[in-house]
Amino acid sequence: MESAGPSPHPSSSGTSAERGFKKAILRLVKDGPERLAIEAGQIDAIIDPTNGNCILLPAAQRALIEHKVGFRSLIGLAFDWYWQQDEQYRFVSHRGAADEASGFGRDELIGKALWDLAIDNMSEADWQSHRQQLEWRIAYRDLEVRCRDATGRVRHLSISGEPLFDERDAFTGYRGIMRDVTQRKQTQAGLSGDPVGVARAILDALDTAIGVLDQDGILLSSNQAWRSMGTAQQGIGVGAEDGADYLALCEAGGGHIDGVAVAAGIRQVIAGARERFHYDYSRGTGLKRRWFELRITGVVPDAAARAVVSCADITERRRGEQLLVLEYAVVRCLADAEDAAQGLKSVIRMVCESQGWDCGRYFCADRSAGVLRFHESWGLPLAAVEQFLEKSRGMAFKADAGLKGRVYQSGQPLWVLGGTQNADARRDARGARDAGVSSLALAPETGLGGTFIFPVTSQDGIAGVLVFSGCGVCEPDDRMLGTVQVIGAHLGEFLQRRRALDALRKSNARFRVLNELASDWYWEQDTDFRFTEIVGCSAFGNAKFLGMTHWDLPNVVPAEAGWAEHKSQLDARWSFCDFEFATVDADGRQFHYSISGEPIYDDAGTFMGYCGTGLDITKRKRAEIALRESEARLRARAGLSAD
Amino acid sequence: MGRKNGGQETPRPASAAVVVLVLYVTDSGPNSIRAIANLEAICEEHLNGNFRLEIIDVLEYPLRALADGIVVTPSLAKVSPAPASRVVGNLSDKSGVLRALGING
Numbered sequence: 001m002e003s004a005g006p007s008p009h010p011s012s013s014g015t016s017a018e019r020g021f022k023k024a025i026l027r028l029v030k031d032g033p034e035r036l037a038i039e040a041g042q043i044d045a046i047i048d049p050t051n052g053n054c055i056l057l058p059a060a061q062r063a064l065i066e067h068k069v070g071f072r073s074l075i076g077l078a079f080d081w082y083w084q085q086d087e088q089y090r091f092v093s094h095r096g097a098a099d100e101a102s103g104f105g106r107d108e109l110i111g112k113a114l115w116d117l118a119i120d121n122m123s124e125a126d127w128q129s130h131r132q133q134l135e136w137r138i139a140y141r142d143l144e145v146r147c148r149d150a151t152g153r154v155r156h157l158s159i160s161g162e163p164l165f166d167e168r169d170a171f172t173g174y175r176g177i178m179r180d181v182t183q184r185k186q187t188q189a190g191l192s193g194d195p196v197g198v199a200r201a202i203l204d205a206l207d208t209a210i211g212v213l214d215q216d217g218i219l220l221s222s223n224q225a226w227r228s229m230g231t232a233q234q235g236i237g238v239g240a241e242d243g244a245d246y247l248a249l250c251e252a253g254g255g256h257i258d259g260v261a262v263a264a265g266i267r268q269v270i271a272g273a274r275e276r277f278h279y280d281y282s283r284g285t286g287l288k289r290r291w292f293e294l295r296i297t298g299v300v301p302d303a304a305a306r307a308v309v310s311c312a313d314i315t316e317r318r319r320g321e322q323l324l325v326l327e328y329a330v331v332r333c334l335a336d337a338e339d340a341a342q343g344l345k346s347v348i349r350m351v352c353e354s355q356g357w358d359c360g361r362y363f364c365a366d367r368s369a370g371v372l373r374f375h376e377s378w379g380l381p382l383a384a385v386e387q388f389l390e391k392s393r394g395m396a397f398k399a400d401a402g403l404k405g406r407v408y409q410s411g412q413p414l415w416v417l418g419g420t421q422n423a424d425a426r427r428d429a430r431g432a433r434d435a436g437v438s439s440l441a442l443a444p445e446t447g448l449g450g451t452f453i454f455p456v457t458s459q460d461g462i463a464g465v466l467v468f469s470g471c472g473v474c475e476p477d478d479r480m481l482g483t484v485q486v487i488g489a490h491l492g493e494f495l496q497r498r499r500a501l502d503a504l505r506k507s508n509a510r511f512r513v514l515n516e517l518a519s520d521w522y523w524e525q526d527t528d529f530r531f532t533e534i535v536g537c538s539a540f541g542n543a544k545f546l547g548m549t550h551w552d553l554p555n556v557v558p559a560e561a562g563w564a565e566h567k568s569q570l571d572a573r574w575s576f577c578d579f580e581f582a583t584v585d586a587d588g589r590q591f592h593y594s595i596s597g598e599p600i601y602d603d604a605g606t607f608m609g610y611c612g613t614g615l616d617i618t619k620r621k622r623a624e625i626a627l628r629e630s631e632a633r634l635r636a637r638a639g640l641s642a643d
Numbered sequence: 644m645g646r647k648n649g650g651q652e653t654p655r656p657a658s659a660a661v662v663v664l665v666l667y668v669t670d671s672g673p674n675s676i677r678a679i680a681n682l683e684a685i686c687e688e689h690l691n692g693n694f695r696l697e698i699i700d701v702l703e704y705p706l707r708a709l710a711d712g713i714v715v716t717p718s719l720a721k722v723s724p725a726p727a728s729r730v731v732g733n734l735s736d737k738s739g740v741l742r743a744l745g746i747n748g
Binding site: 040052 | 668669670671672673674675701702703704705706707708709713714715716717730731732733735
């Protein structure tokens with residue numbers, strides 16, 4: 001621990017009153033180290049030798065006052081009262097932050113011992129034990145007593161104390177703290193005193209409908225959600241009142257719900273044959289369809305209650321699952337599609353069937369013309385739907401107009417509620433309101449019922465829009481909007497990939513056509529210059545020539561020496577053009593060919609072989625030979641004539 | 644600062660002479676707090692546990708202070724070994740304290 005430095009010189013600090021005070025006390029001390037220390041500010045107090053009084057210097061006074069204020073503040077935070085008792089355990093001091101309002105004023109305590117107060121929760125044995133603690137001068141904690149205050153209210157107090165001794169180690173009494181724990185005690189009593197009430201409050205706070213059955217399947221009790229669900233006619237027997245035969249209600253359920261199976265499952269749980277029974281079902285159709293989850297859980301056999309029935313609305317969860325399944329199905333179907341049309345149609349069908357919509361159409365963006373052109377569709381096999389789709393064929397809409405144009409431009413989905421919705425919904429429909437036209441007028445664009453339009457996106461931007469129509473179209477939630485965004489992206493990527501593949505296919509086809517026009521056959525060779533492919537050649541198209549080099553071909557002319565230059569070109573990996581060679585058939589006729597080729601390398605730059613074209617130049621060669629022979633004859637005749 | 648008996652026992656080796664000290668302070672007075680801190684540092688550094696220190700709060704035991712002839716606080720009194728000596732102030736003058744206690748610093 002570091003030594004502290006000397007205090008600043010006292011005569012230079014403090015008020016005039018303090019300086020006067022200091023002068024007075026300096027008279028009490030003689031010259032010497034005490035005086036020097038006072039003047040140096042290193043003294044807290046002076047003891048008056050005449051009477052032993054301790055006189056505090058101003059700085060020490062201030063420090064002590066601050067200390068007490070801080071201590072009291074802490075006391076106020078930590079507990080309600082501070083008390084002190086004399087050696088006969090009578091209260092001599094009692095101070096608290098809430099003295100007046102607490103009902104425990106000084107008059108109630110001062111001069112009395114704890115057992116003199118109107119405490120009614122301590123028995124004779126308890127008091128004896130406490131007195132023994134006091135006799136043994138033991139500190140005690142959290143002694144809880146119950147008594148009535150000045151106003152007659154019941155109060156619970158928690159008391160802690162420690163013994164006091166003087167300088168001669170003589171016992172002088174106790175001091176301690178006291179806390180009012182009345183509220184805590186009342187809360188505990190409330191919870192422990194009425195377990196049924198608390199349990200009912202908890203049950204009523206739950207959103208899940210809860211009913212409790214006895215061994216005969218009679219409804220013993222139910223919560224608020226159970227009654228509400230019954231009012232909405234949504235549960236299996238839910239809503240039955242206390243005392244009703246729940247099993248009979250289940251069996252009479254009807255509709256597509258197997259009430260008999262439900263009742264049988266409940267009986268098994270009640271009998272202890274199974275711990276739980278679970279049944280999911282739905283009610284309503286279209287927009288009003290909702291899904292529910294029925295759970296029956298067994299209760300301990302000794303209780304009157306034998307099973308707990310819970311019924312929860314799982315519509316949101318089920319819709320989320322459906323949308324997730326739809327996303328996966330779209331991805332799978334696009335992966336399996338053989339072409340763009342098949343993929344588009346399959347996706348449109350999947351979305352319609354998943355959401356209960358009548359039909360869907362895809363309008364492809366034609367950027368050069370600035371229109372959205374009908375491309376593909378799918379619909380239910382209904383006359384009205386087929387008629388509608390037929391009318392759509394060949395349609396083109398301006399890319400910057402109408403509902404489709406709005407979706408194309410903004411990249412955001414849009415929906416219009418159909419005629420089955422109420423008039424307010426139609427007025428509130430975005431397209432109808434902003435376009436200033438009725439939904440009837442929009443029918444050619446929106447189709448039957450409502451319409452939901454969302455973009456198909458790719459790396460190049462928005463490729464087109466998907467338009468779904470039907471009476472089942474409703475305002476989409478966030479999950480639905482997320483799903484259509486995913487579907488639009490997958491479809492856009494698929495269409496872009498297909499376009500690229502189609503372009504490549506066409507390019508390859510064009511190349512083949514050009515090749516066929518410019519040459520008679522196409523060939524490829526490996527690194528040893530042996531044929532691996534020959535296409536289009538009647539002379540060398542036979543598979544027996546695969547594995548041969550050009551110079552290995554039967555009856556080939558020139559001989560080995562003639563191929564030397566060509567081989568050196570190949571070894572040097574040069575391209576070559578119009579290298580001529582010939583073959584001789586059994587009749588001695590020569591056939592002439594011209595080949596051109598270039599080396600092939602893989603992506604890593606490794607030599608893979610050669611590829612090239614070949615041309616049958618036999619006719620040309622024979623014509624050349626015939627021409628030379630004719631020329632020779634003419635020369636010969638001319639020479640003879642000259643002679 | 645409340646002290647029940649004003650005493651504070653410290654362990655000591657059996658063979659060395661024990662230095663007995665009494666420090667008179669005034670509750671939580673600033674110089675008293677400083678004196679306690681300075682004295683503890685000096686004892687730890689120079690006495691090696693070979694001391695017995697008693698701290699008396701004169702506000703709680705004024706008669707004891709009067710009987711011992713204490714005039715101001717904080718004051719430090721060396722009771723043994725002889726000669727007895729006394730230092731007043733907050734003991735921030737370490738060399739002076741060591742001199743008074745007869746310790747070679």
